[in-house]
Amino acid sequence: MARIDLVDLAQSYSGNDADPESFALKPISMTWRQGGAYALLGPSGCGKTTLLNLISGIVTPTRGQILFDGKDITPLSTQKRNIAQVFQFPVIYDTMTVGENLAFPLKNRGVPKAQIDARVAEISELLDLTPYLGRKATRLTPDAKQKISLGRGLVRSDVAAVLFDEPLTVIDPALKWELRSKLKALHRALDLTMIYVTHDQTEALTFADTVVVMHDGRVVQSGTPQELFDKPAHTFVGYFIGSPGMNIVPAEVSGREARIGGHVIALQRSYDRMSADATIEIGIRPEFVHVATPAPGLLQAQVERVDDLGRISFARVRIGGVKFAARVPQGFSIVGSEVGLVFDPGRVHVYADSRLVEGTA
Amino acid sequence: MMDKTVNQKAWFLVLPVFLIVAFSAVLPLMTVVNYSVQDTFGNNQFFWNGVGWFKELLDPSSDLGGRFYASLARNLAFSAIILAIEVPLGILVALSMPRDGWRVAACLVILALPLLIPWNVVGTIWQIFGRPDIGLLGYTLNHMGIDYNYVSNEFDAWATVIVMDVWHWTSLVALLCYAGLKSIPDAYYQAAQIDGASRWAVFRAIQLPKLNRVLLIGVLLRFMDSFMIYTEPFVVTGGGPGNSTTFVSIELVKIALGQFDLGKAAALSLVYNIIVLIVCWIFYTVMTNVGVDHTKREGAV
Numbered sequence: 001m002a003r004i005d006l007v008d009l010a011q012s013y014s015g016n017d018a019d020p021e022s023f024a025l026k027p028i029s030m031t032w033r034q035g036g037a038y039a040l041l042g043p044s045g046c047g048k049t050t051l052l053n054l055i056s057g058i059v060t061p062t063r064g065q066i067l068f069d070g071k072d073i074t075p076l077s078t079q080k081r082n083i084a085q086v087f088q089f090p091v092i093y094d095t096m097t098v099g100e101n102l103a104f105p106l107k108n109r110g111v112p113k114a115q116i117d118a119r120v121a122e123i124s125e126l127l128d129l130t131p132y133l134g135r136k137a138t139r140l141t142p143d144a145k146q147k148i149s150l151g152r153g154l155v156r157s158d159v160a161a162v163l164f165d166e167p168l169t170v171i172d173p174a175l176k177w178e179l180r181s182k183l184k185a186l187h188r189a190l191d192l193t194m195i196y197v198t199h200d201q202t203e204a205l206t207f208a209d210t211v212v213v214m215h216d217g218r219v220v221q222s223g224t225p226q227e228l229f230d231k232p233a234h235t236f237v238g239y240f241i242g243s244p245g246m247n248i249v250p251a252e253v254s255g256r257e258a259r260i261g262g263h264v265i266a267l268q269r270s271y272d273r274m275s276a277d278a279t280i281e282i283g284i285r286p287e288f289v290h291v292a293t294p295a296p297g298l299l300q301a302q303v304e305r306v307d308d309l310g311r312i313s314f315a316r317v318r319i320g321g322v323k324f325a326a327r328v329p330q331g332f333s334i335v336g337s338e339v340g341l342v343f344d345p346g347r348v349h350v351y352a353d354s355r356l357v358e359g360t361a
Numbered sequence: 362m363m364d365k366t367v368n369q370k371a372w373f374l375v376l377p378v379f380l381i382v383a384f385s386a387v388l389p390l391m392t393v394v395n396y397s398v399q400d401t402f403g404n405n406q407f408f409w410n411g412v413g414w415f416k417e418l419l420d421p422s423s424d425l426g427g428r429f430y431a432s433l434a435r436n437l438a439f440s441a442i443i444l445a446i447e448v449p450l451g452i453l454v455a456l457s458m459p460r461d462g463w464r465v466a467a468c469l470v471i472l473a474l475p476l477l478i479p480w481n482v483v484g485t486i487w488q489i490f491g492r493p494d495i496g497l498l499g500y501t502l503n504h505m506g507i508d509y510n511y512v513s514n515e516f517d518a519w520a521t522v523i524v525m526d527v528w529h530w531t532s533l534v535a536l537l538c539y540a541g542l543k544s545i546p547d548a549y550y551q552a553a554q555i556d557g558a559s560r561w562a563v564f565r566a567i568q569l570p571k572l573n574r575v576l577l578i579g580v581l582l583r584f585m586d587s588f589m590i591y592t593e594p595f596v597v598t599g600g601g602p603g604n605s606t607t608f609v610s611i612e613l614v615k616i617a618l619g620q621f622d623l624g625k626a627a628a629l630s631l632v633y634n635i636i637v638l639i640v641c642w643i644f645y646t647v648m649t650n651v652g653v654d655h656t657k658r659e660g661a662v
Binding site for chain 2: 058077093104108
């Protein structure tokens with residue numbers, strides 16, 4: 001168990017001299033606290049698996065250092081780092097029983113037999129694997145195999161962190177829910193630092209207390225699920241998290257007003273001295289803007305279709321050329337192809353070159 | 362539901378295959394069966410002998426039976442020895458082969474070379490290589506004070522034949538194993554690294570189980586080939602010294618073409634054939650069962 005610090009860590013698969021923009025992981029510095037449940041969230045190719053493999057030691061960093069409790073472990077091999085990792089596809093040892101699979105990481109490290117048995121019993125109990133301990137690990141369903149992989153990751157009590165690399169990809173949706181809540185429960189029960197890589201926001205938001213959103217080799221925001229939802233630090237976070245994602249509309253902002261094509265939207269905070277050559281956009285989540293009958297004070301939009309998600313409906317509209325989603329209030333029915341949009345001023349964020357601008361009160 | 366149309370004309374489509382198989386396999390085999398139950402004193406005159414030849418063949422106290430069992434024992438011993446050497450050696454070679462880069466291609470070509478040489482040429486190479494007077498190996502060994510002569514010494518003859526087979530065929534096992542190793546996903550090695558597995562544990566827990574199937578195929582091929590071996594030992598030792606390297610196939614040729622005992626030879630070749638078929642069947646059953654194990658799913662955990 002340890003606190004993990006990344007100091008100016010970067011990875012390039014084409015060498016240190018390559019163009020910094022081509023780095024799979026651009027230099028980052030951050031701290032993972034002991035016992036935290038983290039999710040690394042981002043689309044495919046954003047560098048999240050690279051970051052994970054750097055921490056576990058499968059990949060050696062091009063630059064920077066990794067510290068476990070302040071001790072530099074960058075040059076150490078995976079074996080010496082005391083890290084557990086669970087991979088996307090289940091890795092099981094075919095010739096061994098389920099129990100032997102779980103005991104393997106402990107046996108390799110020369111843990112006494114009695115201790116191994118106790119720990120295997122504990123982990124298999126948590127994962128509901130106890131009835132299958134004596135059975136050959138081959139010929140099991142993929143989710144059972146992945147449970148064994150998870151078990152092998154969790155069986156060592158002294159690991160610095162347990163890393164999960166999209167471990168639920170191969171699992172059926174129904175079982176995904178079950179395993180995900182199981183992981184959450186395991187985190188509480190075992191007090192291990194866990195880092196969970198995924199491109200599925202639901203997985204990330206349900207599992208983690210801190211979600212680290214990555215985009216194009218950079219960490220764009222790290223915070224609680226609530227923070228990511230309420231205050232995306234980057235337009236990418238805005239539309240990547242949430243379903244549908246945040247609306248991003250080019251606008252002119254000055255003072256407490258934002259202008260979209262001549263129409264004025266009130267802002268709660270004041271934005272002065274906006275950089276002249278930055279691209280200014282405003283962002284608002286579809287949950288906080290709703291459609292209404294067109295009226296003179298409202299921004300007009302053309303309705304394309306309505307997505308009924310059951311509890312809530314979103315209208316997909318267009319403002320000029322920009323796609324936009326807005327909540328349809330219950331009982332409201334859209335007449336014609338034109339609607340007006342009502343904004344919640346407290347929820348409108350302003351972005352300059354994709355980054356959040358904090359206004360003044 | 363519509364009734365199925367009955368149309369016996371479809372049999373005509375099978376007829377060509379039937380004819381080809383009949384002419385290429387069934388008829389020749391039946392000729393052998395025919396010989397095996399008859400005796401002849403030449404002049405194309407045949408006498409009915411029933412199962413007489415088979416009785417004699419399977420009776421160890423008769424001359425024919427004695428020769429058959431002795432050569433069979435030699436053949437099984439030979440197969441066992443070369444399997445015991447070639448399989449572990451092949452695995453070892455495959456494990457130490459490079460994973461990528463130009464060296465892979467170089468290794469593959471070098472390994473494939475012995476496999477491409479015609480069998481009687483392999484025999485000739487080793488026949489000359491081992492000669493004490495002009496052969497590089499034989500000359501060197503004798504000069505080092507080792508009395509090596511595969512023509513007069515039984516042990517030397519066996520050693521030569523075995524080393525020759527290992528030289529010729531280990532590549533096959535190695536190439537099969539290499540293909541098997543290549544198909545193991547990287548995640549397995551990474552997981553093993555994280556689980557702290559030693560090199561030996563990686564071999565036992567990951568590589569060997571994944572090589573299971575290719576090894577079965579390799580063992581089958583090598584067993585059948587070595588069990589039916591004829592050309593190479595015949596060229597090198599001619600079955601000698603004495604009868605010490607006379608394997609079943611060499612014995613068979615001696616009886617059929619040397620003594621022209623067609624009945625005995627036919628009985629021997631049928632029994633030989635049946636042994637080969639049984640071994641093949643056993644391997645086939647084992648292999649298909651291994652395959653079933655991987656696809657069958659027994660309930661969820």
